[in-house]
Amino acid sequence: MPRAVKDVADKRNVLSIMIGGEAGYGIMTSGEILARSFSRGGLHVHTDVEYPSLIRGGHNTYQVCVSEAEVWGLREKVDVLIALDDLTIREHTRELRPDGKVLFDLYENPIDPKKEFPDLRAEVVPVPLSQIVKEKNGDKVMRNTVSIGACMALIDYDFSFLEDVIRSTFGKKDVEVGNANVDAAKAGYDYIIDKAKCTVLKRVSRVGGAPRRMVLTGNDAIALGALQGGLRWYSAYPMTPASSILHFMAANEKATGIVVRQTEDEIAAGTMAIGASYAGARAMVATSGGGFCLMVEGLGLAAMTETPMVYVLAQRPGPSTGLATRHEQGDLQFALDASQGDFVRVVLAPGDVDEAFHHTFNALNLADRYQIPVIVISDRYLSESLRTTLPFDLSGKKIDRGKLLTEEQLAEAFDYKRYEDTEDGVSPRALPGMKGGLFVANGDDHYETGESNEDPDVRKQMMDKRFKKLKALTEEIPGPTLYGPPDADATIVTWGSCKGPCMDAMNILLDKGRSVNLLHFIYLKPFPRKLALEKLKKARMTIGVESNRTSQFDRLMREELKVSVDKKIRKYDGRPYFAEPLANEIEEAMR
Amino acid sequence: MPRAVKDVADKRNVLSIMIGGEAGYGIMTSGEILARSFSRGGLHVHTDVEYPSLIRGGHNTYQVCVSEAEVWGLREKVDVLIALDDLTIREHTRELRPDGKVLFDLYENPIDPKKEFPDLRAEVVPVPLSQIVKEKNGDKVMRNTVSIGACMALIDYDFSFLEDVIRSTFGKKDVEVGNANVDAAKAGYDYIIDKAKCTVLKRVSRVGGAPRRMVLTGNDAIALGALQGGLRWYSAYPMTPASSILHFMAANEKATGIVVRQTEDEIAAGTMAIGASYAGARAMVATSGGGFCLMVEGLGLAAMTETPMVYVLAQRPGPSTGLATRHEQGDLQFALDASQGDFVRVVLAPGDVDEAFHHTFNALNLADRYQIPVIVISDRYLSESLRTTLPFDLSGKKIDRGKLLTEEQLAEAFDYKRYEDTEDGVSPRALPGMKGGLFVANGDDHYETGESNEDPDVRKQMMDKRFKKLKALTEEIPGPTLYGPPDADATIVTWGSCKGPCMDAMNILLDKGRSVNLLHFIYLKPFPRKLALEKLKKARMTIGVESNRTSQFDRLMREELKVSVDKKIRKYDGRPYFAEPLANEIEEAMR
């Protein structure tokens, strides 16, 4: 039995586990099981997966960062590396912390980490994964289960959580498979306790009395937010990293009573949804950059016909197909002005799963109330990373359809005009099937009735009518949120999913005694000028952080406020930020 | 015989003639014939046509502005209104100047302009157009020809130019039709001289010894510029106001030896052109906003594969179908960042036909030399207005294909890499069919060879490689041009086709003794920051003029320079600017 060491008492400490191997080795499942096991023990978790754009044989890794305090993103360094193949040892051993551990298959791995990396200070923990599986008469793929069982022992974490999660993961479909996996995990666990010559790395402990937390991805949260928001229509064409929304919706099609259609392409996904929304169904579509290109003409149609629409744009690195399964925030400027002509739209970018839920819900309300298209920007990192979060607060979540008329109201309306030029620019809306509401939704510019009209005065009037919506909209959209001390030497300025790494980096710097806070933007168009300026005015020095090459958010800020951040940090290598190097870069920038 | 009055001696005087009637009445042809007749007399001409998005019966007007000095755009007021139907009288009589004239069909028009407009001060000139046609046994459509003949007498302009132009217009196909039309025009001319009780409005006279000038539209100039630039491929899907480029190319397909394909849609037009360009043919496509939406995904493909491409984006009012045959400059922001991800592109917007020619030529060179997509922005006004201009200067027009390798060069290349990371970011280019150049053009990100690669360092390197091109590109693109006095109280700042109306407005204000000059931008991305700032620094007050609702160019200037114009003038009613009201607005802004 190995010696127990809890190396640091600090609650903020993060334990970083990485499991790696070929696609098909069950890397994703193991990562998810680990995440849930920690969550059930009251810990905070943030994960991410890295995989190339190919199906099998590619090198996949799953990182699980665990802490007793809230953890927002990824760590560059790894404490426990679970290597299911040689490549993982070769590629990731250098990421190990000196007090880390590399756990690998004793019989399967011909290479010895110590020989490969003579300077290696981390502890080497060979475990006979294959042999244990064989003894249990299990499938070879179950090596992953053995390995995570062993991992639990290595970090001195209660096996019961793991057992629990395995049972609820496999058990639903097949109790026997569940039992076999629990057995395998237990064998791994026992091997470490009973036979392995190694020490324990106790960085985190279960937290008693912690609230129950969900573990889910940004895409899960977006889907749930939309469903809470009365979604009735979801059409899509598969595209990473948006596809899992389609899978979720399809899996719950019957339970939720929504229509889910996979269409022939994104043009059809977008315009079919416009048809459904025109007919009265709350509608959403999701895609990535290439598919969004194909939805852009329809986006303008939604705007001109004043049909509510929600577009989820899950970014990945471009241009073109770029890195199809990697991360970037490179489509902001595209989203801000996509499609010909001037029109009012909302562009918003949630920063984490909780925001993804609430602001997708809000997106559906905004689309309906202002009868405009709303673009929800996500990215590979937000869409696919798992994160622990408190159960979504469902109180006060009122679906607001705005000026949607009932048949009774319509009956009283005299001389109904679909595009009536009202004071706030929003016109009462009838739906096909309603008596007294007959109108033509028209992508050509038109007069109040919907009839095409080319008169210059009418054109100006109707453009102004549609733009009137900006007033109330600008007033209601939230400004950026300030995290950390209200007053600091430097303010990190960021948007969307960069929130997580920036939160971690800020916390690291605060712990180091640096004076820094964080200003995070969700709502980008219309830009919350007043609120942004108020907050920025107080910043002594601003450091912009984003995941693209041309600092697209900074370009937006310059356009909107004629203000640029003092220092720019950019990353465009297809990977999200890691907390420590980001903290270093920020510290550097503060000099 | 009427009394001859030359009302103003000033060379800058502009005579504005408008001919109006139903579609199908030959309005366009008449307008063009008038324009050419004036041009052959050494005068400067600028025209524009207004027509709704329907084929027959719609109200069309053609305005021809003529001057002994250069005329840049349209006048709001009309000197001679040729009304071929009642609607023209009803709609346009109020646009007449007090000393103007309205010429209409004596027997056809039941309404009398004097009765319709009791305050009318312009002279009423009834001409028995229909009867004259009938006497000549002509087709009813020939009323237009009679009317322009009459017009020539009314303004005391040499009939010989008109005769000349009619013969070269009709004569080519059919000498008899030509003769009949000359006859008809002469009868109209003679009627005024011999029978009409009216005065002559002599505002312009033929200019002897003037250079020979061309009369052509922006689309003509774009097509010619491309052909001069070695264009070999043109694919398109019809869309107003880009269609006439397709018609021109198709009409000259055999003469020029280019491939002209009308495809199934704009996606195909764009990607087929990319294929052709990859294979080595200089390629261009043209469309309007809706079609451009469909080309946007391909735009990113061109960027990622580093395939030279030229896109002509002929704007019209959006969003969506908007006003399909009208004018706006509303797609600038869309063009600047269309397609996912960050990449280098050129966006340029010629201001007149001469610039359209030269910068389309240049666009093909830039595309080839930097292996990037180039977007040439036009609009309904530039694309479809006729203008007199000196024969294009063809001297020094060298086609430069940049780093395109010959087979001999390739034979010497050791270990050829299509995407070699060179000092300037541009890689030597091989074409399929060349020995030793085998490579895969790849829309996925890739290493120097073209092989897909997802390594973070490679990603960063290749992104940087592609962005290296910015350096030389930014250095070579021209900055804005300053027109008018070098030093002025106010500087008008504009871009693209707004140049014309702004030139006219500036001249009007200069004539009035106001101190104003004009800064005109053609190259918009990369933005010529240094050159722009140099010029803007000297401006005491800046007045922005553009044809869209959100001042899209000003947004770009803020983003690039953190500078906004002091006053903004916008127009978004689907019509171009007229000189006088624009001059008034500018004068107002100068207060």
Next chain:
Amino acid sequence: MTTPEELRSTVIPDWCPGCGNHAILMSVKGAIADLGLDPKDVVLVSGIGCSAKTPHYVKTYGFHAIHGRALPVASGIRLANHQLTVIAHCGDGDCYGIGMEHFIHAMRRNVNITVLVHNNQIYGLTTGQTSPTSDFGFKTKSTPGGSIERGVMPLILAIGSGATFVARGFAGNPKHLRGLIAEGITHKGASLIDILQPCVTFNHVNTFAWYRERVYDLKDAGHDPTDRARAMEKALEWGDRIPTGVIYRTERPPLDDLVPALAQGPLVKQPLERDIRPLMERFY
């Protein structure tokens, strides 16, 4: 009961005098009236083109969308509220050019919509370029030397896509057309009616006279529209003789019958609020 006259909207058609579209407009209004449909339950959807103006001229609901996308918009409307009668008006370019993909997929999906293609073998609204149905050799502004592409044959493509109702009408025979449209609307599933529609302004080859000389009625010819092999033959017939009438008809459940959510009635009539807590449960 609504009469065709009552279905006339206040917008006056701006098609060229003599254009085949006038007759199609008349026929569609006639069919709606004949079937006794309530105008509030009818939606006319269109793309962009001369043809696409039709919804403005009929006093029902309408959606004048973008070029080529009438069918997805129409499908979305129908699936969101399958109590509506949804009729799409497309041009030949609209449906068989830029919209070809949606056409094929709408047919195979068998969404319960009626597709009327105003097939004038030309691009009308853009003033006369070649269209996917233009015949080989046809001269237009974009093909001054004559088209070098063979025209598409929409009817065989429809059958090949799994369409369950495929017909051809002629604007020169509005009474017949009216009947066909009514039949198409009544048909359960997607129905295609390709309509020969002379464009008097830009197509000087395929005129009323040209079509009149060639068309014949399949019913008169004793054609059995349930015989697929014969139907395919007829679908390929184009030249001296052009068949009109119902070419092919079969039965297959329309998509609206298969979509689970619609079993409880139209999507738009279902309550908005839902309890997502059971869905949240799986994330602990």
Next chain:
Amino acid sequence: MTTPEELRSTVIPDWCPGCGNHAILMSVKGAIADLGLDPKDVVLVSGIGCSAKTPHYVKTYGFHAIHGRALPVASGIRLANHQLTVIAHCGDGDCYGIGMEHFIHAMRRNVNITVLVHNNQIYGLTTGQTSPTSDFGFKTKSTPGGSIERGVMPLILAIGSGATFVARGFAGNPKHLRGLIAEGITHKGASLIDILQPCVTFNHVNTFAWYRERVYDLKDAGHDPTDRARAMEKALEWGDRIPTGVIYRTERPPLDDLVPALAQGPLVKQPLERDIRPLMERFY
């Protein structure tokens, strides 16, 4: 003479072990070798998908484009330089879903390219959603309750579009496939070879065994590919028996023979400079 071995590029295929794509790769290299083509004169064009990776594995020129657009890119290449042999590798989603419109129009245009569709009846690269060729009832991530759409039948659509060479191959019979591809390349005009390509990872229904039980060779069955009516029947055959081999073949001038500019040789070999003054003349 190039051997298939010499056509192997330095990039190692990253398809799943056992995937049908390996056999297609082998077959296309074999066909290129059999025809004695010079690698520098061959261009492999693809869209996006597992199938679309093929060009990287063959030592010729290549263009790995975007999803659905292999055919327009390939057509552009061929028309710009008709001395090149242009082969497009598409997935079933790529070609019959998002690329359907280009497919139909490429066939009717009869551009001289060879279209190989890796038809695995699933979306492979995006990890298993329904595809246009998925059978009714097929369960995938996007259709967990089973697809409620009928699959498209590409061969009948090809014939209906005016394709001049329509064939079906099977990755389980690479020798036969190699011959078909060679025939397709040799054919003057557009040729379609739809290839049954088991996806061993995501399609557990249409496996090698499933296809093997059903496929038969049309040549053995005495099929005459020049008989259009019979070809259409065969094109519709899908279920217990699935025909492979050449289904339909006819002759029609390929587009490259009809484009005026190509009469003087490949476009890319023509001089760049031209005198535009005669064109300017008409503007005075």
